[in-house]
Amino acid sequence: MHKETSGNGSRPAPVLTVKDVSYWYGTKQALDDVSFEVYPGKVTALLGPNGAGKTTLFSLITRLFDAPEGRIEICGKSASEWGARALGPLGVVFQQPTLDLDLTVKQNLRYFASLRGLSRKEADGRMLRALEALDMQERINERVRALNGGHRRRVEIARSLLHSPKLLLLDEPTVGLDVPTRSAIVSHVHNLARTGDIGVLWATHLFDEVEPNDDLLVLDRGRIVARGTAKDVVADTGAKDLGGAFKLLIGGEAEKDIAA
Template identity: 60%
Template sequence: MSVAVPALEVEHLSFAYGPRKALDDVGFRIGQGECAILLGPNGAGKSTLFSLVTRLYDAPSGQISIAGHALRKDSCAALARLGVVFQQPTLDLDLSVAQNLRYHASLHGLSRKEAELRIREELERQGMEERRDEKVRQLNGGHRRRVEIARALLHRPALLLLDEPSVGLDVPSRKAMVDHIHELCRSRGLAVLWATHLIDEIGQDDSLIVLHKGRVRAQGTVREVLAGQGAETVSAAFHRLTAEGEG
């Protein structure tokens, strides 16, 4: 019986900005169809980790593999299996929704015909098909996020990185995004690594990776992390994990 290749595997990853260590021997894996929440306070190392996985930074030690492809040795194949929604918006405001998506599709080598099919599919999934010809600057924050998620999924990645994607969204838009991402994990087997500091974005069936001061303080299912900390809520467990050693 074959063993499924993890969508993301991180082993012994460390990184420093001069004398300041941002990540210290970080390791975890995310399976296919798994929604993993990367939970940590500001300065925990979440952004550094994302920069290493997307290869904005090069990891001097440790290893990162995406869908079985080692990022350092086979970066093109690894990054081709990755979709990203950054915290800061990256859409071209003066292009239409469809033009933004076509540009992304061309970067991934999709034919015009295949690109149009996938653009329609993803926009319909996001409830945005009727707005495909509108300029992005005409959209509100929630709708722009939907377009960014659609764009990240066009090339059908194995792994989706979400870097605090709900920042600036109202409550209904945030809930709709949370529900949609969880449905993608269930229906398409998409693996997700979602960096956040908002407890209410975590589902009971999610995995948790708690990062604090550059180290993984706990990882496992929500139930496993709660049991390990003797806590009844994620908020209580998170407080105990991040308060450790504080003076």
């Protein structure tokens, strides 16, 4: 079942454009002619079962892999056009934690800021604002090892925003967190997109992380099988909710491949 829904009205220029991208691991095709756009001020949810190609797609966008077919543009330019500044407009929170556990929150963020070329004064100001927005300012001098999983994730989100990116990639950032912590992070990221005019691509397998007005991409076996606002995708399938729509879109395999 292939369903596409496009919204009405004009939109600003996309911060991410993926056009006709395919990728193979040997003879196994992981992505098959994938095309979509992410816009500033919006969360685009990428929903798919295990093995759908979400991680491969993120690896291509962040240039861990090179795309042999198709084109990926960030803020209108390909990686070759950006050159050494290719990842400058991009903030990333990977599924696997990447903080140094033996450093404090401040030391982790200062180190990242230095890699991005920020002065100490500018970095500290941005750090305080980002941590305050995530209710983490009081933990700035704590070692990351002493933080729980939810607090570590908040630090990673703060870190990803220090250089004022135009595009934020979140690869299942709430895995393993409790429901209240997940809800707080989901709410913060949506508010961040709206108020900061940041485009967000959020890969998830949890239906409750997708809001009705989010742009939605459903990826199954390397192909986009539905796109549009989440509420429109649900309406077009005739399902009662996103979980039901997802099950229909991927051929009834949702219950064994994805968590509600």
